[in-house]
Amino acid sequence: xxxxxxxxxxxxxxxxxxxxxxxxxxxxxxxxxxxxxxxxxxxxxxxxxxxxxxxxxxxxxxxxxxxxxxxxxxxxxxxxxxxxxxxxxxxxxxxxxxxxxxxxxxxxxxxxxxxxxxxxxxxx
Amino acid sequence: xxxxxxxxxxxxxxxxxxxxxxxxxxxxxxxxxxxxxxxxxxxxxxxxxxxxxxxxxxxxxxxxxxxxxxxxxxxxxxxxxxxxxxxxxxxxxxxxxxxxxxxxxxxxxxxxxxxxxxxxxxxxxxxxxxxxxxxxxxxxxxxxxxxxxxxxxxxxxxxxxxxxxxxxxxxxxxxxxxxxxxxxxxxxxxxxxxxxxxxxxxxxxxxxxxxxxxxxxxxxxxxxxxxxxxxxxxxxxxxxxxxxxxxxxxxxxxxxxxxxxxxxxxxxxxxxxxxxxxxxxxxxxxxxxxxxxxxxxxxxxxxxxxxxxxxxxxxxxxxxxxxxxxxxxxxxxxxxxxxxxxxxxxxxxxxxxxxxxxxxxxxxxxxxxxxxxxxxxxxxxxxxxxxxxxxxxxxxxxxxxxxxxxxxxxxxxxxxxxxxxxxxxxxxxxxxxxxxxxxxxxxxxxxxxxxxxxxxxxxxxxxxxxxxxxxxxxxxxxxxxxxxxxxxxxxxxxxxxx
Numbered sequence: 090x091x092x093x094x095x096x097x098x099x100x101x102x103x104x105x106x107x108x109x110x111x112x113x114x115x116x117x118x119x120x121x122x123x124x125x126x127x128x129x130x131x132x133x134x135x136x137x138x139x140x141x142x143x144x145x146x147x148x149x150x151x152x153x154x155x156x157x158x159x160x161x162x163x164x165x166x167x168x169x170x171x172x173x174x175x176x177x178x179x180x181x182x183x184x185x186x187x188x189x190x191x192x193x194x195x196x197x198x199x200x201x202x203x204x205x206x207x208x209x210x211x212x213x
Numbered sequence: 214x215x216x217x218x219x220x221x222x223x224x225x226x227x228x229x230x231x232x233x234x235x236x237x238x239x240x241x242x243x244x245x246x247x248x249x250x251x252x253x254x255x256x257x258x259x260x261x262x263x264x265x266x267x268x269x270x271x272x273x274x275x276x277x278x279x280x281x282x283x284x285x286x287x288x289x290x291x292x293x294x295x296x297x298x299x300x301x302x303x304x305x306x307x308x309x310x311x312x313x314x315x316x317x318x319x320x321x322x323x324x325x326x327x328x329x330x331x332x333x334x335x336x337x338x339x340x341x342x343x344x345x346x347x348x349x350x351x352x353x354x355x356x357x358x359x360x361x362x363x364x365x366x367x368x369x370x371x372x373x374x375x376x377x378x379x380x381x382x383x384x385x386x387x388x389x390x391x392x393x394x395x396x397x398x399x400x401x402x403x404x405x406x407x408x409x410x411x412x413x414x415x416x417x418x419x420x421x422x423x424x425x426x427x428x429x430x431x432x433x434x435x436x437x438x439x440x441x442x443x444x445x446x447x448x449x450x451x452x453x454x455x456x457x458x459x460x461x462x463x464x465x466x467x468x469x470x471x472x473x474x475x476x477x478x479x480x481x482x483x484x485x486x487x488x489x490x491x492x493x494x495x496x497x498x499x500x501x502x503x504x505x506x507x508x509x510x511x512x513x514x515x516x517x518x519x520x521x522x523x524x525x526x527x528x529x530x531x532x533x534x535x536x537x538x539x540x541x542x543x544x545x546x547x548x549x550x551x552x553x554x555x556x557x558x559x560x561x562x563x564x565x566x567x568x569x570x571x572x573x574x575x576x577x578x579x580x581x582x583x584x585x586x587x588x589x590x591x592x593x594x595x596x597x598x599x600x601x602x603x604x605x606x607x608x609x610x611x612x613x614x615x616x617x618x619x620x621x622x623x624x625x626x627x628x629x630x631x632x633x634x635x636x637x638x639x640x641x642x643x644x645x646x647x648x649x650x651x652x653x654x655x656x657x658x659x660x661x662x663x664x665x666x667x668x669x670x671x672x673x674x675x676x677x678x679x680x681x682x683x684x685x686x687x688x689x690x691x692x693x694x695x696x697x698x699x700x701x702x703x704x705x706x707x708x709x710x711x
Contacts, residue, residue: 118449120447120450121447121606122446122447122469122471122633122678122679123445123469123470124370124447124470124507125447126447126448126609127607127609128447132453136457137456140452160606163601163606167602174553177242180398180425180551180553181398181426182368182369182394182395182396182450183426183446183447183449184426184427184450186427186428189425189428191242195557195560197560198564200567
């Protein structure tokens with residue numbers, strides 16, 4: 090039981106640390122829908138009431154990462170890596186914190202191998 | 214004949230209180246054109262104090278505007294429409310350069326629809342009246358409408374001007390003042406539109422504040438003088454805005470996207486006629502606006518018996534899509550809105566391939582020889598099944614997921630197997646089928662034998678996780694005003710309790 094569902098690139102980890110310094114504790118929630126919908130949203134932990142039925146996919150850099158329970162149904166076969174892109178010129182219209190610093194977090198996915206899939210960490 | 218790229222001024226400002234105001238931080242960010250990847254202009258990076266100034270300007274304007282007559286408001290909205298129409302081409306070209314969509318669409322759809330939206334609300338407020346009930350011989354109940362005050366509107370980058378018009382026109386028609394935050398990816402075209410209308414707009418009635426959404430979005434949504442928040446965007450920020458709205462107990466309306474089914478029944482191929490031609494275009498409309506539409510018909514459900522010949526004809530039509538120069542009215546598809554968006558779409562194309570979907574066309578970036586640094590993707594079709602991620606997540610790009618069905622029941626089940634419910638389409642020559650599907654699909658809009666029409670006089674909005682509230686149509690006025698009940702007794706007699 091050792092395969093994680095979510096991981097983070099070094100570049101994204103650096104941005105998360107910057108955001109922690111500015112905003113204190115954070116929370117991630119994978120978004121869906123229009124515009125910036127396929128991206129993870131990062132908010133101050135005290136601002137976002139995580140819907141009580143959301144699923145915790147994991148923890149990155151000490152920050153909990155959640156996803157809507159219905160969305161999880163089609164994410165459950167994917168390992169996701171949180172990456173970041175420098176985007177000085179054009180960010181979206183979300184309230185995610187990193188865009189204030191000229192970045193945008195991205196969700197990169199790959200399908201679990203059969204071996205990984207049988208060794209997934211249990212959801213808590 | 215292609216348009217040439219105009220030289221825009223080096224820097225825009227915020228539009229607050231009818232004036233062009235520099236951001237208090239003194240900071241600006243580059244606005245990149247997706248067409249060529251070059252810097253178009255610089256845009257203010259606003260902070261909380263700029264938001265306060267914009268809300269204060271809105272409050273001041275509202276003090277007078279709340280007493281404006283219906284005739285004054287209607288005349289003003291018509292003047293706005295005329296001013297935009299007079300500069301239609303300039304504004305359309307600016308929209309193309311800001312967003313990347315092809316000018317063929319901005320000239321024929323985006324900007325004309327903006328103009329019509331202001332005219333529609335100018336006219337309906339002249340035609341509507343309140344409600345009076347005779348409760349008994351001596352008691353009269355009047356339902357009257359009053360504006361909310363200053364409203365916050367946060368708009369997306371896929372239709373920067375049209376989404377602005379969808380929100381501004383009803384808000385003003387109902388008597389409110391507006392503080393709007395455009396998407397940071399597409400801030401310029403709306404500022405050019407404001408330049409066109411500033412002479413016919415009372416000062417402070419519409420205020421435009423630019424910058425990233427993280428901090429000013431919160432500050433705006435929780436501002437005690439903001440009486441409503443309207444948002445179009447993704448689901449998680451939509452939830453956050455609803456949570457913020459609880460702070461001041463104000464309403465919020467949300468339009469949050471979709472994964473719209475477009476259903477093709479076998480009768481469309483009974484004849485090879487104009488209607489069949491229309492149905493082919495109906496499928497290819499997934500490429501409209503480079504696929505960056507919340508109602509993009511991004512799932513095509515095709516009856517198995519016609520799949521092969523129908524798809525053959527559709528692929529021929531898609532192969533004819535040109536995308537070299539968005540500034541050429543003959544060009545059929547433009548760029549994606551940002552380099553990030555292009556990367557996200559390519560990521561989904563990768564997921565589709567990994568999931569085992571069959572790529573029928575496209576499936577990669579488009580290398581544009583004219584604009585090698587622009588953000589282009591080839592129109593792409595995957596064939597697969599509805600449980601795949603590319604069938605369930607809104608890719609917001611020119612990527613169509615296709616599957617087949619055998620029976621009506623199966624088609625309806627697949628159509629509704631999504632967390633969203635915004636748009637949908639049903640194509641058939643069978644009237645019974647059209648009725649069954651238009652009532653059976655769980656979505657706020659069902660296009661019947663058509664797609665991607667957005668008339669002002671038809672309501673628009675979502676079921677399920679596609680959002681709350683409606684846009685367009687005169688019913689929208691009620692989401693921008695209070696209802697006050699005036700209950701009058703003409704009786705001289707006491708109730709008799711005390």
